[in-house]
Amino acid sequence: MRPIKIYCALVLMTSLLFSIGALFIPNEFIQVSFMVSPAMLALCVSFFDKQRPWLALGWQPNFRYWPHIIFHLAAVIVVLLLVSYGMGHLNFNKKSFEKFFELTTLTSLIVGVLLNTGEEAGWRGYLFPSLLREKGWWPAIFWTTLIWWLWHLPFMAVLQWQRLGYIHWLAQIIQLISLLPVSVIFGIWMTKSESFWVIGFAHQLINFMNKWFLGLEHSSKTPLFFKDRDFIFLYSTENGILGILAMVALATLLYKKYGEKFNS
Secondary structure, three states: OHHHHHHHHHHHHHHHHHHHHHHHOOOHHHHHHHHHHHHHHHHHHHOOOOOOOHHHOOOOOOHHHHHHHHHHHHHHHHHHHHHHHHOOOOOOOHHHHHHHHHHOOHHHHHHHHHHHHHHHHHHHHHHHHHHHHHHOHHHHHHHHHHHHHHHHHHHHHHHHHHHHOOOOHHHHHHHHHHHHHHHHHHHHHHHHHOOHHHHHHHHHHHHHHHHHHHOOOOOOOOOOOOOOOOOHHHHOOOOOHHHHHHHHHHHHHHHHHHHHHHHO
């Protein structure tokens, strides 16, 4: 357990340092460094962890799992948009549609996968499998979720302050709740694929669908299918009650199909 504790302490300390840096020197280099820090620290710690050496972190891309990820997350978007249509909230946003084609490029998507893989090489490549080995399925899910959230907390607070002019503490607490079903989903996909690239891809898709389709609380962008940002706390899988329930439903379905054997 000692390497795991060292890793957790290091990621939380570096998160605080990057957050302070972003507060006084806001630039993309600090944000990129922050995002890849879990992977860099995992590489360092895994050199001294005989139970989870760096070569065993999950380097193979396993592309055959990627369509599986796309199908499940696309289903989440479709269900939420159908619900929003049924509730009379759906409203096509022409300005966001134009921005979507202006800003969404193959390069931006590849960079997004690489940056999110920088997170997931740490969380799902090192931390979760190490905790799974030591503590079992549900303790590994719980502690990974908690460390993941605590790592985000100070940096997200800085982003909110810079972009919105205030810190939305309720959104931070809601995010802790939203990360739990995502941790279950990612834990199952990681255990099946044994590839942090698969999880980095899934992480990027979730960020992408929230940013453009459902809404992100700390983003200034208005989603494609809503006239304003008022519905973010309803449909976003990060901060919205219906979005979180959709991810809980997906986590439940995947766990019933695959998870019980991991818990045995």
